[in-house]
Amino acid sequence: MMRELKNIREFIEKGGKLFHPGLSLDCVIFGFHENQLKVLLLKMNHTDLWALPGGFVYKDEALEAAATRVLQERTGINDIFLQQFHVFGNPARSDRKYQSGRLKKWGIPVEKDSWILNRFVTVGFYALVEFSHVTPTPDNTSAACGWHHLHDINNLFMDHKEILDRALETLRQQLNYQPIGYNLLPDKFTMPELQTLYETILGKKLDRRNFQRRMNNYGILRRLKETRKGCAHKAPYLYSFDLRKYQKALQEGLQGGW
Amino acid sequence: MMRELKNIREFIEKGGKLFHPGLSLDCVIFGFHENQLKVLLLKMNHTDLWALPGGFVYKDEALEAAATRVLQERTGINDIFLQQFHVFGNPARSDRKYQSGRLKKWGIPVEKDSWILNRFVTVGFYALVEFSHVTPTPDNTSAACGWHHLHDINNLFMDHKEILDRALETLRQQLNYQPIGYNLLPDKFTMPELQTLYETILGKKLDRRNFQRRMNNYGILRRLKETRKGCAHKAPYLYSFDLRKYQKALQEGLQGGW
DNA sequence: TTTCATTGCGTCGTTATGACACAATGATAA
DNA sequence: TTATCATTGTGTCATAACGACGCAATGAAA
Numbered sequence: 001m002m003r004e005l006k007n008i009r010e011f012i013e014k015g016g017k018l019f020h021p022g023l024s025l026d027c028v029i030f031g032f033h034e035n036q037l038k039v040l041l042l043k044m045n046h047t048d049l050w051a052l053p054g055g056f057v058y059k060d061e062a063l064e065a066a067a068t069r070v071l072q073e074r075t076g077i078n079d080i081f082l083q084q085f086h087v088f089g090n091p092a093r094s095d096r097k098y099q100s101g102r103l104k105k106w107g108i109p110v111e112k113d114s115w116i117l118n119r120f121v122t123v124g125f126y127a128l129v130e131f132s133h134v135t136p137t138p139d140n141t142s143a144a145c146g147w148h149h150l151h152d153i154n155n156l157f158m159d160h161k162e163i164l165d166r167a168l169e170t171l172r173q174q175l176n177y178q179p180i181g182y183n184l185l186p187d188k189f190t191m192p193e194l195q196t197l198y199e200t201i202l203g204k205k206l207d208r209r210n211f212q213r214r215m216n217n218y219g220i221l222r223r224l225k226e227t228r229k230g231c232a233h234k235a236p237y238l239y240s241f242d243l244r245k246y247q248k249a250l251q252e253g254l255q256g257g258w
Numbered sequence: 259m260m261r262e263l264k265n266i267r268e269f270i271e272k273g274g275k276l277f278h279p280g281l282s283l284d285c286v287i288f289g290f291h292e293n294q295l296k297v298l299l300l301k302m303n304h305t306d307l308w309a310l311p312g313g314f315v316y317k318d319e320a321l322e323a324a325a326t327r328v329l330q331e332r333t334g335i336n337d338i339f340l341q342q343f344h345v346f347g348n349p350a351r352s353d354r355k356y357q358s359g360r361l362k363k364w365g366i367p368v369e370k371d372s373w374i375l376n377r378f379v380t381v382g383f384y385a386l387v388e389f390s391h392v393t394p395t396p397d398n399t400s401a402a403c404g405w406h407h408l409h410d411i412n413n414l415f416m417d418h419k420e421i422l423d424r425a426l427e428t429l430r431q432q433l434n435y436q437p438i439g440y441n442l443l444p445d446k447f448t449m450p451e452l453q454t455l456y457e458t459i460l461g462k463k464l465d466r467r468n469f470q471r472r473m474n475n476y477g478i479l480r481r482l483k484e485t486r487k488g489c490a491h492k493a494p495y496l497y498s499f500d501l502r503k504y505q506k507a508l509q510e511g512l513q514g515g516w
Numbered sequence: 517t518t519t520c521a522t523t524g525c526g527t528c529g530t531t532a533t534g535a536c537a538c539a540a541t542g543a544t545a546a
Numbered sequence: 547t548t549a550t551c552a553t554t555g556t557g558t559c560a561t562a563a564c565g566a567c568g569c570a571a572t573g574a575a576a
Contacts, residue, residue, distance in 0.1 A: 020280050020377065020379065021279040021280055022278050022279055022280065022281065023280065023281065023379060057347070057379075059349075059377065060349050060377075061349065062347060062348050062349060063345060063347025063348070063379065064347070084344070084345055086342070087321060087342055087345055087381050089315070089320060089321025089322070089381070090320050090321070091317075091318050091319065091320060119278065119317065119318070121278065121281060121315075121321065123345050123347070172516075173435070175515070175516055176434075176435065176513070176515035176516060177431070177434065190523095191523085191524095192522085192523080198516070202516055206516075207565070207566075207567090208522090208523080209523095209524085209525080209526090209566090209567080210564070210565065210566080212523095212524080212525090213525095213563090213564090214563085214564080217562095217563080227572095229573085229574095230574085231522095231574090232521080232522085232573080232574050232575070233520080233521050233522040233523075233572075233573065233574065233575095234521085234522050234523045234524085234571070234572040234573060234574090235522095235523085235572070235573065235574095236522080236523060236524090237523090237524085255434070255513070255515070257433070257434035257513070258430075258433055258434060258456070258460055258464070448554095449554085449555095450553085450554080465534070465535075465536090466553090466554080467535090467536085467554095467555085467556080467557090468533070468534065468535085470554095470555080470556090471532095471533090471556095472532085472533085475531095475532080485541095487542085487543095488543085489543090489553095490542080490543050490544075490552080490553085491541075491542065491543065491544095491551080491552050491553040491554075492540070492541040492542060492543090492552085492553050492554045492555085493541070493542065493543095493553095493554085494553080494554060494555090495554090495555085513532095517576100518575100518576080519574105519575080519576070520573105520574100520575090520576095521572105521573100521574100521575105522571105522572085522573095522574105523570105523571080523572075523573105524569105524570090524571075524572095525568105525569090525570090525571100526567105526568085526569085526570105527566105527567085527568075527569105528565105528566090528567090528568105529564105529565095529566095530563100530564080530565085530566105531562100531563080531564075531565100532561100532562080532563070532564090533560105533561080533562070533563090534559105534560095534561085534562100535558105535559090535560090535561105536557105536558085536559090537556105537557085537558075537559105538555105538556090538557085538558100539554105539555085539556085539557100540553105540554080540555075540556095541552105541553085541554075541555095542551105542552100542553095542554105543550105543551100543552100543553105544549100544550080544551090544552105545548100545549085545550075545551100546547100546548080546549070546550085
């Protein structure tokens with residue numbers, strides 16, 4: 001969308017007419033790689049700060065469509081698990097002076113009444129994506145786009161840390177009544193890998209044997225006849241999700257509850 | 259906020275400068291009375307349609323503050339359980355022609371570029387309130403404000419039925435990991451009353467005895483020495499919530515999960 | 517060939533859950 | 547005053563789920 005500085009200027013000049021006013025969205029994109037949960041972040045130009053991939057909503061565009069578009073642009077992925085989880089509507093989150101100063105530093109002149117300086121209410125989305133399918137692609141306000149260890153994220157832009165934390169909290173709750181993994185793991189995976197995914201999301205260790213039993217009881221896994229070899233020690237079985245049962249569990253929930 | 263027609267006009271004339279553009283909120287206010295779950299609705303002037311209590315967000319007002327304000331205005335209650343649950347951002351939900359025609363019917367002239375005809379993204383909140391504490395108060399676009407049986411709600415304005423359904427769905431999920439009842443029931447209540455509350459929310463019957471056991475195991479109830487007399491048949495015990503444990507359960511969740 | 521971390525499978529005691537039985541209660545009707 | 551009866555309080559029983567832990571099998575590295 002924004003290829004050169006000139007286009008950023010255009011973006012800021014014309015954006016007011018293109019976008020729904022005062023509304024933005026931010027995406028917390030989770031991926032899983034090397035047995036670690038990662039989040040896709042953008043490095044902002046001329047600063048040490050990182051930001052969540054975000055964007056604006058076109059005047060006639062559905063909210064979810066806008067989020068899907070942003071994700072497509074940053075990852076190259078089309079069909080992904082995407083869910084809104086919270087609206088951040090604190091007026092203090094938009095700091096007019098700070099934004100104005102930031103843009104000036106970059107040599108981008110902004111008029112006093114520019115739409116970009118107004119207060120923004122942002123809708124938080126979180127996405128679960130398969131790491132290997134992603135091609136991290138920065139936008140043109142960013143110097144880089146890449147994965148970061150979940151627990152190694154500090155200097156985030158504005159309230160993006162708060163948004164990230166909230167996404168993680170939501171994800172942890174979803175774990176209790178929804179199957180998770182299909183969107184984060186490759187087609188074939190081992191039980192220990194699935195367990196590590198759970199452990200990373202929850203931030204705590206789980207008992208290996210009880211985890212296996214529980215996952216098997218969910219009835220959404222299919223154990224293959226292959227094993228993963230070459231990683232020292234006993235070769236673990238490979239599993240894949242039984243998509244039919246996985247989808248069914250997504251709709252009906254996992255645990256009994258009421 | 260709006261007392262007379264003249265003020266509605268003023269509201270529409272000046273609202274564009276007062277409110278955050280293209281953003282509204284709608285509240286699904288649940289109450290419990292005569293063993294039935296009810297929802298507070300507004301009857302719209304000059305139509306047979308009912309609407310969820312809603313409003314706009316002042317330019318420097320926090321989202322939650324705006325929702326609290328709307329609730330205070332419609333119910334008279336200050337300190338209430340209030341939670342956002344979803345953003346409705348489909349552009350089709352704002353029908354420019356329909357809105358324009360509706361206002362003209364009421365004799366309210368609206369300029370073509372008026373803010374009120376623009377697309378609105380609305381944030382859904384749901385609230386749980388104690389029925390007897392509420393004083394239903396219409397705003398001045400409404401002819402009436404009152405409680406409606408949950409399952410007896412049909413002709414709602416715009417997409418408000420969808421918003422209501424989604425709120426109920428959220429409430430049902432919350433039931434699985436949060437205690438519910440303190441905000442909906444009077445201080446003292448019987449176990450059958452609490453059960454009927456659950457049954458109404460879930461839309462299905464529960465086993466009386468298993469329900470008692472489960473609620474008791476949660477450890478958030480205190481059985482009083484009184485019983486409710488005068489209602490024919492055996493007098494059931496009265497209960498009240500142990501607020502300390504109730505709050506603790508709210509934070510930590512009820513069921514084990516992970 | 518030995519070593520050893522890791523994996524697969526199972527046990528045991530406790531607790532939660534669904535289905536159901538039975539006695540106690542208290543207003544109503546005989 | 548007494549019998550009736552819907553409703554409530556408490557308990558049983560079989561089954562499933564869960565946390566903690568034991569033990570043998572595996573397969574690469576020493």
